[in-house]
Amino acid sequence: MSEPLIELTGITKVLKGQSEPRTILDGVDLTVREGESVAVVGRSGSGKSTLLSVVGLFDRPDAGRYLLAGQDISRLRERRAAKLRSSHFGFVFQRFFLLKHLTAAQNVAMALVNGQGWPRRERRRRVLAALDQVGIAHLAKNRPAKMSGGEQQRVAIARALVRNPRVLLADEPTGALDTETGTLVIDALLGATENGCGLILVTHDRDHAARMGRILDLADGVLTERVPA
Amino acid sequence: MMRLSGRLRSSLIIGLQGIRARKLRTLLSMVSLFLGVLAVVVVQAGASIAERALMSDLELTNGIDGTRVLDMPPNPQAADIVVSTIAGRSDAVASMAASAIIGEPGVQPVNPGGSPMDENWGSSSICYPDGHCEEQGGPKGEAVELRLTALTGDIRAFRPFRLQSGRWLDFTTMPALAPRLVLNREAAKGFEEHHVPAEMRVGGAVHDVTPQFIGVVDDGDPQPRAYVRVDELANWLPPGGLADPNTGGEMRVMLAPSTPAERVLTAKLRGAGVETYLSTVDSRKERGKELSLMRLIFFSMAGLVLLIGVAGILNVGLATVGERVEEFALRRAVGTPRSLLAGIVLAETLLTGLLTAAAAIAASAAALKVVSTLLGDSQPLLHDVQFPWEAGVAGIIAGLVAGILGGFVPALRAAGIPIATVMRA
Ligand SMILES: Nc1ncnc2c1ncn2[C@@H]1O[C@H](COP(=O)(O)OP(=O)(O)OP(=O)(O)O)[C@@H](O)[C@H]1O
Ligand SMILES: [Mg+2]
Numbered sequence: 325m326s327e328p329l330i331e332l333t334g335i336t337k338v339l340k341g342q343s344e345p346r347t348i349l350d351g352v353d354l355t356v357r358e359g360e361s362v363a364v365v366g367r368s369g370s371g372k373s374t375l376l377s378v379v380g381l382f383d384r385p386d387a388g389r390y391l392l393a394g395q396d397i398s399r400l401r402e403r404r405a406a407k408l409r410s411s412h413f414g415f416v417f418q419r420f421f422l423l424k425h426l427t428a429a430q431n432v433a434m435a436l437v438n439g440q441g442w443p444r445r446e447r448r449r450r451v452l453a454a455l456d457q458v459g460i461a462h463l464a465k466n467r468p469a470k471m472s473g474g475e476q477q478r479v480a481i482a483r484a485l486v487r488n489p490r491v492l493l494a495d496e497p498t499g500a501l502d503t504e505t506g507t508l509v510i511d512a513l514l515g516a517t518e519n520g521c522g523l524i525l526v527t528h529d530r531d532h533a534a535r536m537g538r539i540l541d542l543a544d545g546v547l548t549e550r551v552p553a
Numbered sequence: 554m555m556r557l558s559g560r561l562r563s564s565l566i567i568g569l570q571g572i573r574a575r576k577l578r579t580l581l582s583m584v585s586l587f588l589g590v591l592a593v594v595v596v597q598a599g600a601s602i603a604e605r606a607l608m609s610d611l612e613l614t615n616g617i618d619g620t621r622v623l624d625m626p627p628n629p630q631a632a633d634i635v636v637s638t639i640a641g642r643s644d645a646v647a648s649m650a651a652s653a654i655i656g657e658p659g660v661q662p663v664n665p666g667g668s669p670m671d672e673n674w675g676s677s678s679i680c681y682p683d684g685h686c687e688e689q690g691g692p693k694g695e696a697v698e699l700r701l702t703a704l705t706g707d708i709r710a711f712r713p714f715r716l717q718s719g720r721w722l723d724f725t726t727m728p729a730l731a732p733r734l735v736l737n738r739e740a741a742k743g744f745e746e747h748h749v750p751a752e753m754r755v756g757g758a759v760h761d762v763t764p765q766f767i768g769v770v771d772d773g774d775p776q777p778r779a780y781v782r783v784d785e786l787a788n789w790l791p792p793g794g795l796a797d798p799n800t801g802g803e804m805r806v807m808l809a810p811s812t813p814a815e816r817v818l819t820a821k822l823r824g825a826g827v828e829t830y831l832s833t834v835d836s837r838k839e840r841g842k843e844l845s846l847m848r849l850i851f852f853s854m855a856g857l858v859l860l861i862g863v864a865g866i867l868n869v870g871l872a873t874v875g876e877r878v879e880e881f882a883l884r885r886a887v888g889t890p891r892s893l894l895a896g897i898v899l900a901e902t903l904l905t906g907l908l909t910a911a912a913a914i915a916a917s918a919a920a921l922k923v924v925s926t927l928l929g930d931s932q933p934l935l936h937d938v939q940f941p942w943e944a945g946v947a948g949i950i951a952g953l954v955a956g957i958l959g960g961f962v963p964a965l966r967a968a969g970i971p972i973a974t975v976m977r978a
Contacts, residue, residue, distance in 0.1 A: 373976040382886065382972040403890060410888020417975050421883045425574030435887040438559045483887070495976055 326358040327394070329490055329522045330379060335388035336545075337374055348374045350545030351388070356491065361514060361523040363533035365550075366542035372526040373495055375542060379524065380413050380493045381405040393490065410437050414484030414492045414521075416513070418499040420476040422468040428455065429464040432483045454482040458512040474505030481512050491522040498529060510535060560893050568900030571873075578869050582902075583909045585865025586955055590906075590913040592855035593951040594944050598917060600848050601941035604840070609713070611836040613773030616711045619810045620834045623818065627802030631827040632795060635806060636783060638818050639705055644809040645818070646706040649783065649795040651802050653701035656749040658761065660694025663747055667698040669775050670743045697743040699736075700776060700803075701755060703783035703795055711807040712772065717741070719768025722782055732785040734764045740777035741769040755790050762789050859951055862909075866902055866959025874898060874963045881967045882974035895964035902960030903953060910952030914945050 337349040348371040356362055364372050377383045378390070381397070390398045392412065400408075414435075422431045432451045436442070442450070455461040458478040468476050477497060484492055494513055498506030510525075510532050517523050525536055533539050539550040572579045616622060625631055632649055639645040654662050664670055707724050708714075714721070722735055736744065743749075744766070753762045764781070772778065786795070795802055808815045810833075822829050874881070881894055918940040929936040 373973075377973050377976055380886070382976075406885070406888045406890045408888075409886065415886050415975075419975075421879055421975060423574075423880055425570065430570075434884070437884075437887065437889045437893070438563045441559065 326520075328355045328357050328391070329360075329393055330354065330356040331389075331391040332379070333389045335375075335378060335385045335390065337371070337378055337383070338386050339374070347545055349378070349385070352542075352545070352547050354379075354540070354547055356522045356524060358490075358520045358522060359517050360538070361517050361525065361536040363536035363539045364524060364526045364542055364547070365528070365533055365539060370542045371545060372542050375547075376493050376495050376524065376526060379491075380415060381409050410435070410487060412490045414481075414487070414489035414516075416477070416480050416484050416492065416494040416497045418496040420468070420473075420480045420500075422476055422479055424468050427465050427467055428460070428471070428479045428482075431468070431479055432486050435483045435486050450486055451482075454486040455479070457485055457515065458482050459508075472505070473501050474508055477501060477505075477509050478512055481509065481516075485516055488519075489521060491524065492516055494523070494525045494527075496526055496528065498527065498532060503531075506532065560896060563893060564896035564900040565904075567897045568904055571877075571897065571901050572904055575873065578873060579901075579905055579908075582866045582869045582905045582959075583912065585869070586859075586862035586906065586909045586952075586959075587913060589855070589859030589862030589955065590909050590948055590951045591917060592858040593852070594910075594913050594917045594948040596848070596851040596855045597947035598921065598941055598944035600844065600851070601943045602935075602938055604844055605941065607840055607844075608836060610773055611840065613712055613714065613771065615836055616807055616834040617713065618834055618837050620711045621808040621810060621812075621815060622832050622834060623806040623808065623815070624830045624832075625804050625806075625822065625827055627795075627804050628827055629794070630825055631822060632804060634821050634825055634827070635804070635818065636705055638821060639806065639814055640784075641706070642812075642814055643706055643710060644812040645806060645814040646704060646708045646711065647783075647804070647806045648702050648704050648708060649802060649804050650700045650702040650778075651755060651790075651795045652698060653753055653755040653779070654696050654698045655744075655751065655753045655764070655779075656696025656747070657694040658752065658754065660696050662694075662696040662698035664698055664743065664777065667700055667776055669739055670746065670777065695747050695749050697740065697747060697749055697777060699740045699743070700778045701734075701753075701786075701795075702778055702780050702803075703786050704780055705783050708780075708807065710809070714770040714772050717769040717771055719766070721768055721770060722780060724782060728782060728784040728787075729765075730785075730788065732762060732764050732781045732789070733767045734779040734781050735768045735770055736766060737770060737772045737774055737778040737780075739775060740779055743777050755786075755794075760789060855951075859955060863955045863958045866905065866955060867962060870898065870902055870960055870963035871966065873901075874966045877967075878970055878974055881970045882972050885970065885972045886975055891968035894970075895968040898964040898967045899957065899960040902963070903956035906952035906954075906956030906959070907949065908952075909955070910948040913952075914940075914948045917944065917948075 332352055332354040335349055335352040336347065338345045338347050352375060364375065366372050378385050385398065388398065389396065392408065397408065423434065426434065429451050432454055433447060436447055452461055452464060455464055458481050460475055460478050463471060463475060471479070492513060497513070498509050501509060506529065513523055513525065514535065525532065527533050540547045541550050635647045639647055652667055656662065704722065709721065717738060722733065751763055753764050755762065806818065819829060884894060921938065921940050925935050925938050
């Protein structure tokens, strides 16, 4: 079996709301290996997005241990977190968050913070390769306003893939799309796992969840593996 | 270093993208800032032009800042030492003046005593080497009295005379037999108003001389003066005669800062027992105090106007950041460091400030050009005046400062946007 990319043990996250603090994650255990795809399901407000924001280093857990590729990163500074986000993770959200004044290619290139120190040609090549990987290389010069929702989401996936992330985190990426287009998007995400990339997909769609290697249920702050029926 | 310049580049590129995507907002920011930067540019331009005019007048009369000035009482022996020591040098020039009358012989000049043409200070007396003075009598006639100033070299290296017409003295050629004279403006005025024959009487000269007038300069002197090469005058009047205390001679040597001639000359003069007074021209320091208070007052007013512009940038900047919360959250999510986000916002306001500065500088340079062509003839201060570079620098600094002040708070806001925004949107 391949090395675990992500190993969470006993992750706890308490959110301080207006009144009293609420424990959203209460001892989450989760392991994701290279090339593995995992679906996280649960009812609205169960904390799925919160879990992704901990995994994606948007936020720090209040307790528990987080190993990323064997390295303990339970506590780390924002500077280093920003570096790890760009070197290890790719993000896809329900909304596409494309910058409307930029072309598809420029939107993808946006994820190359500081140009990665790569020469312009190399950057161009990678951007086009990422767009090609999700099947929309021909739209490189289009602006978001001229693209369909499915195409826009695939630009967003290309943006997540352009740096060859170790793990893709997708938070309801098909939520705003029809079933058919959603399927295309899931295809694109699963395509990336063939290169050894891990995938955590948060979804409300049973069919999409069923296409993942494992399905995990988030309820009452803990993750439980759904045994295939 | 690599990382820093990479970030700077990224900030500028993304900042430019932002400006291009929001042209109207940028324009509004610029409009709000324009008057402030313009005020700074105009104040600095006015101050520089005024100071430059003052300084150049001072330079004409006193000499360029840093010039060493050696004064001594007129004394024939000293004159010989001075001329023999520094003749032919360009880093030291001596001037020796004596009174001269040009015009009809035997008449009282129109300006007795060499006074300015429009002021008549009454009759004058001429004193002779043997010590006795004589009331200058005779009928008033067509003659002008002036200070005849003999030069050992081109004094314009120290006092940048402005040529009005004709030529300046040429010190490179062989001395001419008839001395060539360059008049100052006051002397030229005298010859214009009065029909004067070109015959010159100099106190102590053997004969009367027929000089040639070759040009007119502005030397900043209100008294009529004529400049002549000391070697051309020497045929009639040796240097020693020029330095005759009885004819009210002046003797002055102007030296470049740190020329070896200074040491040699002072040593020789001291050896001969001549008293000398050495000073260094420093007009800027003297003038600086007067100007700085005025400048302070005007700059504070301009600063206030600029502050209003800063508030405008700040306002637009905050609104823009509020509108771009998602973009910044997303940028943070893909690993953009907070410092770069702040840099992007600052780059936008800085570029806006610089664009505004460019516009304000262009506007005031154009306005100055118009004013100069319209009023230049009646106002010598505005005649052919160049846009001072200091005003350009002040405008750019004002634009940058406004950009930093107006962009600082929005930049902090942008850096503080939580990434989770992208998940809750
Ligand atoms: N900043 C916050 N402060 C306090 N409580 C918060 C904050 N953000 C989210 N919550 C709460 O945390 C809980 C989990 O939110 P989260 O967004 O993780 O749920 P989710 O499972 O992603 O829901 P959905 O399926 O609707 O996206 C919710 O009850 C929400 O109200
Ligand atoms: Mg959610």
